[in-house]
Amino acid sequence: MYRYDRFDHQLVAERVAQFRDQVRRRLSGELKEDEFRVLRLQNGVYMQVHAYMMRLAAPYGMVSSDQMRMFAHIARKYDRGYGHFTTRQNIQFNWLKLQDTPDILADLATVEAHAIQTSGNCIRNITTDEFAGVAQDELIDPRPYAELLRQWSTLHPEFAYLPRKFKLSITGAAQDRAAIEINDVGLQVVKNAQGEVGFRVLVGGGLGRTPVIGTEINAFVPWQHIITFAESIVRVYNEFGRRDNLYKARIKILVKAIGIDEFRRQVEEEWKLNKDGPSTLTQAELDRVAACFTAPGYVTLPAEDVAVAALQRDNKAFSSWLKRNVKSHKIAGYAAVELSLKRTGIAPGDATAEQMEAAAALADKYSFGELRITHMQNLVLADVKRSDLIALWEAAKVQGFATPNIGLLTDIICCPGGDFCTLANARSITLAKAVDERFDDIDYLQDIGEVDLNISGCVNACAHHHVGHIGILGVDKSGDEWYQVSIGGAKGSPAAIGKIIGRSFSFAQIPEVVSRLLQVYVKARFADERFIDTVRRVGLDPFVEYVYATPVPEEAKLLLPDYELIQQGTPYDAPYYSPRF
Amino acid sequence: MLIKNNEIVTDEWTVLRLQEGEAANSVVVPEGKVIVPLPVWNCQHDALQGRTELGLWLAGFERAEDIPDAVHRFPVIAIDFHKYTDGRGYTLAYRLRKQMGYRGELRAMGDVLHDQLFYLKRVGFDAFALPKDKDAQAALAGFTDFSLSYQASVDLDAPLHRRVTRGSAA
Numbered sequence: 001m002y003r004y005d006r007f008d009h010q011l012v013a014e015r016v017a018q019f020r021d022q023v024r025r026r027l028s029g030e031l032k033e034d035e036f037r038v039l040r041l042q043n044g045v046y047m048q049v050h051a052y053m054m055r056l057a058a059p060y061g062m063v064s065s066d067q068m069r070m071f072a073h074i075a076r077k078y079d080r081g082y083g084h085f086t087t088r089q090n091i092q093f094n095w096l097k098l099q100d101t102p103d104i105l106a107d108l109a110t111v112e113a114h115a116i117q118t119s120g121n122c123i124r125n126i127t128t129d130e131f132a133g134v135a136q137d138e139l140i141d142p143r144p145y146a147e148l149l150r151q152w153s154t155l156h157p158e159f160a161y162l163p164r165k166f167k168l169s170i171t172g173a174a175q176d177r178a179a180i181e182i183n184d185v186g187l188q189v190v191k192n193a194q195g196e197v198g199f200r201v202l203v204g205g206g207l208g209r210t211p212v213i214g215t216e217i218n219a220f221v222p223w224q225h226i227i228t229f230a231e232s233i234v235r236v237y238n239e240f241g242r243r244d245n246l247y248k249a250r251i252k253i254l255v256k257a258i259g260i261d262e263f264r265r266q267v268e269e270e271w272k273l274n275k276d277g278p279s280t281l282t283q284a285e286l287d288r289v290a291a292c293f294t295a296p297g298y299v300t301l302p303a304e305d306v307a308v309a310a311l312q313r314d315n316k317a318f319s320s321w322l323k324r325n326v327k328s329h330k331i332a333g334y335a336a337v338e339l340s341l342k343r344t345g346i347a348p349g350d351a352t353a354e355q356m357e358a359a360a361a362l363a364d365k366y367s368f369g370e371l372r373i374t375h376m377q378n379l380v381l382a383d384v385k386r387s388d389l390i391a392l393w394e395a396a397k398v399q400g401f402a403t404p405n406i407g408l409l410t411d412i413i414c415c416p417g418g419d420f421c422t423l424a425n426a427r428s429i430t431l432a433k434a435v436d437e438r439f440d441d442i443d444y445l446q447d448i449g450e451v452d453l454n455i456s457g458c459v460n461a462c463a464h465h466h467v468g469h470i471g472i473l474g475v476d477k478s479g480d481e482w483y484q485v486s487i488g489g490a491k492g493s494p495a496a497i498g499k500i501i502g503r504s505f506s507f508a509q510i511p512e513v514v515s516r517l518l519q520v521y522v523k524a525r526f527a528d529e530r531f532i533d534t535v536r537r538v539g540l541d542p543f544v545e546y547v548y549a550t551p552v553p554e555e556a557k558l559l560l561p562d563y564e565l566i567q568q569g570t571p572y573d574a575p576y577y578s579p580r581f
Numbered sequence: 582m583l584i585k586n587n588e589i590v591t592d593e594w595t596v597l598r599l600q601e602g603e604a605a606n607s608v609v610v611p612e613g614k615v616i617v618p619l620p621v622w623n624c625q626h627d628a629l630q631g632r633t634e635l636g637l638w639l640a641g642f643e644r645a646e647d648i649p650d651a652v653h654r655f656p657v658i659a660i661d662f663h664k665y666t667d668g669r670g671y672t673l674a675y676r677l678r679k680q681m682g683y684r685g686e687l688r689a690m691g692d693v694l695h696d697q698l699f700y701l702k703r704v705g706f707d708a709f710a711l712p713k714d715k716d717a718q719a720a721l722a723g724f725t726d727f728s729l730s731y732q733a734s735v736d737l738d739a740p741l742h743r744r745v746t747r748g749s750a751a
């Protein structure tokens with residue numbers, strides 16, 4: 001992964017000192033909250049009802065074992081012993097004191113990490129494929145480019161006060177695991193007919209209140225010019241993006257308002273002025289950064305391990321885990337392993353300090369000391385020898401990392417929802433738990449196969465329900481909690497916005513609704529066809545017809561007034577955050 | 582209070598702002614060093630043409646490109662930040678300096694604070710009119726928050742990798 005040189009170290013150290021002084025001035029009253037708010041947000045610090053929340057950057061999801069141990073240290077020393085991995089491949093802590101935040105940044109700096117621009121109306125942490133560098137379908141490793149873009153966007157003097165947040169995502173693989181179509185700017189590394197490397201650039205994607213799939217603005221920007229091209233896009237946006245309405249301020253609204261052709265024309269005009277200028281990337285700089293992402297010391301191994309194959313035959317739990325949590329690797333004899341952070345009743349992505357330390361130890365032992373955070377809020381060990389899989393599986397089980405549900409219905413993405421978030425119309429985590437309990441038969445889940453289920457507690461769409469194969473949205477009807485269900489959404493390859501199936505349902509009806517949707521799928525699918533592919537092929541009608549054919553019963557236990565997700569003793573006891581800002 | 586060349590100096594200019602009931606075409610531009618808003622310049626440039634000591638100010642939504650030739654006649658152009666979070670002024674400054682070649686004083690005024698000074702300077706501002714209730718002396722520290730920057734802008738012609746020999750891990 002990228003290693004700091006003395007300039008990176010110095011910049012981060014100066015940032016810590018700057019923020020320490022800002023916090024000091026805030027605490028002394030010299031800075032008013034309104035003046036301080038944006039400064040703290042650009043260091044990832046949110047003010048919540050009862051505490052400060054801080055989001056730390058894991059650039060493009062890459063984390064060293066030392067950094068992971070530092071997260072554990074922060075969880076213990078400054079928080080309540082746990083942290084939360086986010087859909088943007090970062091980690092956040094929910095129970096902090098403002099006066100501690102400069103020390104947290106100083107601690108982080110010792111392991112080459114920071115919290116720069118993890119929030120605020122600026123260019124945010126760039127996300128990428130969690131299997132970058134190891135995926136079999138990868139054309140080009142996107143991480144060197146992600147790092148070059150990170151440096152360009154870090155403390156960019158012109159773009160710290162954009163109309164709204166600005167998210168970039170980059171992929172180098174055939175299958176888009178980085179959701180580039182739903183980012184403000186999405187980059188796909190491609191090669192042209194001459195074999196030169198460049199980027200297909202999409203612009204104006206995003207979810208939230210107005211979900212939009214990004215549009216291609218340029219089919220091939222040679223890699224040397226990606227900085228000047230990106231700069232041209234952001235400059236036009238900074239100048240013309242709306243600033244009068246929070247909900248219309250993202251770049252997608254600007255692109256829609258003036259049309260992609262006019263937007264492209266303006267960007268091209270701007271690009272003419274700085275293309276080939278000094279911001280053009282050099283081969284030397286690319287080489288320097290790319291040298292940080294060379295293959296680790298792989299050894300030659302047989303493609304299959306005999307003991308693994310034997311246990312796969314004899315042990316169902318192991319074979320389920322292999323099927324779901326172990327991914328193929330471009331090097332023979334290696335695999336990428338997902339550590340699941342989804343456990344019933346816990347906010348998806350939460351991990352305790354002990355788990356973080358355990359994950360770091362597993363990374364050291366089995367995966368060259370590196371981990372990745374996935375947008376599904378799990379962890380990945382990207383370079384595991386297949387011959388280590390059995391030992392790793394045993395160790396993962398001990399830590400609760402081995403739930404064999406990656407990509408299955410119960411690998412749910414849900415937002416904090418009504419249990420924690422003050423903006424919610426409905427509960428999300430509780431509903432995830434209800435679904436989890438209804439579909440606890442792993443054989444059935446395996447048979448159903450890949451289904452992305454996303455649950456957002458309100459229209460702000462923090463759980464990206466628009467791009468769930470099944471998307472559930474909490475809506476308010478005269479003060480009551482209801483849920484709208486959509487199907488056919490997808491986060492990539494290609495991305496699609498789901499369509500609402502009809503009138504909404506009560507909390508206690510949802511598990512049955514999901515079951516009916518799956519029943520239609522099972523009847524209609526061809527062979528190995530995935531749920532989403534069946535929906536695409538047969539359309540909405542068969543699903544709608546069956547779901548609404550007879551009244552949907554409410555599940556009795558979900559009607560009990562004491563049906564509660566939040567068990568005694570869980571660390572949350574107050575609304576904690578809304579990640580939408 | 583005006584910060585110029587890292588010092589606090591007295592401001593010789595007055596800023597003309599249209600008051601309620603005043604119109605750009607009829608407001609009287611007082612004698613002396615006056616910074617006028619763009620609409621006043623647009624309406625009255627024939628009458629103001631001869632005045633050398635005339636400055637111009639732009640709001641975030643206004644564009645210097647609309648008067649590409651005239652900008653160079655102003656010894657001072659000010660950009661007004663009605664709120665420090667309105668980032669349009671940064672791009673406006675960048676364009677004036679980098680793309681239009683404006684060489685006069687470029688002044689940030691309005692909600693201009695200590696913690697924005699470093700970025701403002703980077704995009705080409707060289708004068709800073711802080712609000713009266715702010716400690717301009719203390720704010721000077723804001724210019725030295727960072728001793729290096731990754732990217733090019735108005736102050737630095739090239740990104741870091743072209744200015745220094747970057748290392749591998751250190």
Ligand code: SF4
Nearest residue numbers: 415421424457458462
């Ligand atoms: S604001 Fe976000 S976290 Fe809160 S309920 Fe709405 S979607 Fe969920």
